Amino acid sequence: MAIFLTGSTGYIGAHVAANLLESHGASLNLLIRGKDAQEAARRLWNAMQLHLDFPRFYEHLQTRIRIFPGDLTTSQFGLNRDDYDRLIHTTDSVIHCAASLNRKSEKSCLNVNLRGTLEVVQLARRSHYYHGLRRFSDVSTVAVAGKRSNEIVTEDRAIDWERSDYDPYARTKKFGEHMIRELLPDVQITIFRPSIVLGDSRHPETTQFDMVKAFVFLAGLKALPFRSTDKIDIVNVDFVADAIATLHQETDPRYDTYHLSSGRESQTFREVTAALAAAQQKRGPIFLPFLEKPFSGVVNGLAGRKTSLSYGASLMKVFMPYLVWNTVFDNTRVTSELGRKPVPFSTYGYGLLKFSTENNFAYNYKPWPAASAGGSAA
Ligand SMILES: NC(=O)c1ccc[n+]([C@@H]2O[C@H](COP(=O)([O-])OP(=O)(O)OC[C@H]3O[C@@H](n4cnc5c(N)ncnc54)[C@H](OP(=O)(O)O)[C@@H]3O)[C@@H](O)[C@H]2O)c1
Structure with a gap:
């Protein structure tokens, strides 16, 4: 069975x-x-x-x-x-x-x-x-x-x-x-x-990149449209x-x-971003929560167009409600x-983001070894 x-x-x-x-x-x-x-x-x-x-x-x-x-x-x-x-x-x-x-x-x-x-x-x-x-x-x-x-x-x-x-x-x-x-x-x-x-949490490698892309996009911003004390689960x-x-x-x-x-x-935006910034020896972002509405407007606008930013923007658009609901x-x-x-994400998040950006958000799959036959079918 x-x-x-x-x-x-x-x-x-x-x-x-x-x-x-x-x-x-x-x-x-x-x-x-x-x-x-x-x-x-x-x-x-x-x-x-x-x-x-x-x-x-x-x-x-x-x-x-x-x-x-x-x-x-x-x-x-x-x-x-x-x-x-x-x-x-x-x-x-x-x-x-x-x-x-x-x-x-x-x-x-x-x-x-x-x-x-x-x-x-x-x-x-x-x-x-x-x-x-x-x-x-x-x-x-x-x-x-x-x-x-x-x-x-x-x-x-x-x-x-x-x-x-x-x-x-x-x-x-x-x-x-x-x-x-x-x-x-x-x-x-x-x-x-x-x-x-x-x-x-055991290693930085991943095969799933959508949410990571949204995080890398956010981690690259000097100002974030969130409240620093909001928690993200x-x-x-x-x-x-x-x-x-x-x-x-x-x-x-x-x-x-x-x-x-x-x-x-769950950690706050400040805890998460401070850890990511420290790992890169950078300053953390500033938090401007009053920008949430204009930020969402820009993201929605970009998501609807065919530009190099539209894929990241369309990911942000779908994840945004889950980032600001505290x-x-x-x-x-x-x-x-x-x-x-x-x-806690702050303890392993930097490795994940580093692996993902260094590998261009793609996993380098190992091929099936030539000598082995296929799987056991039903
Ligand atoms: N990732 C998250 O953050 C998250 C959070 C909360 C809950 N969940 C839940 O966790 C579960 C797994 O999510 P995940 O992140 O692992 O998603 P995922 O990587 O996109 O995997 C989805 C799986 O579903 C299979 N599937 C989709 N359509 C199918 C179909 N028509 N027939 C047979 N298989 C089909 C996919 O097969 P193919 O490989 O053939 O596409 C794949 O194996 C989901 O139920 C999701 O709702 C995920």
Whole structure:
């Protein structure tokens, strides 16, 4: 029997997969986009090489990973009948980590985060019907809390249906949580809501650059349009993945929902920028909060044009609401249950930004060694 994990080629999903394989000895059924198992295995190798060398990865691929090449937005993931049946009968728990994070595309969020999640729920219902499902874990987001300002949000108070959302991503993830709870009433469900996941505290390398680009853009400004004492809830990906893997594998976690966040210990803009400036032996920025509205206007204007700055500006536009809301997410549940805390961004952020700028915001992927065959297919 195996854990059915979606999103293993993504940033968080690959960390979760590596953690489950290396620290928990788990077997995995992985849904991966690709025209066949070989292409999917190659895409998985790209995602996993931050964590494992090729021989170790290949050993897992041969012994504890079964790849199902498929797409969330196709009926029964586009698998043939035998493979879909095999997936049902070999899955004893689910971690649904795949999503569209494209905050600008309602269509993409609708298709992946709602239709796709419904497909995963259907699979879970079928596995549960035949042999019982141990747990369904959903990787959601703190963005489900909708529009907020100057708050510390606890898990039980995050969802408020009367509140507006910032974007289609937040809206569809919120409904995704609801759908899972409604459609799997007799399955143990665990909802994980990470805050801004940025960097691995153990090393500077990353394969995900969008949020890093927004930070590099901000770090380059001499004046920031924020209040220096506002807090920003950033969490390291290694903490997030460890929490998901550990709590998913626990027999009886204490809660059904966890914020994976820095919570009350989130750092202020001043703390974060001072650390980045000190690492570069530069002066920190000045803070001019009254510039927030004009700054947003410039960012929105640039985002709509075709200039060299428009990509950075369009990233800033989507992240801006999450930078100025001065809202953090209480993490007492996860820190008390795990006995560990996230690592402050100021202690590892400079390495992440340096790695990203020096490598032009691209990861130099190692190719699949010529002598090895593809992965074990479904
Ligand atoms: N990153 C953050 O700061 C953050 C914060 C809070 C919550 N989260 C949540 O964490 C989860 C993972 O996020 P991430 O940052 O790791 O995202 P990511 O790097 O963009 O990974 C997304 C994953 O979803 C897969 N996927 C997307 N559409 C699919 C489809 N139609 N069929 C099958 N797979 C599909 C992607 O596969 P491909 O490789 O084929 O594209 C990829 O493996 C998401 O649920 C997200 O909502 C993230």
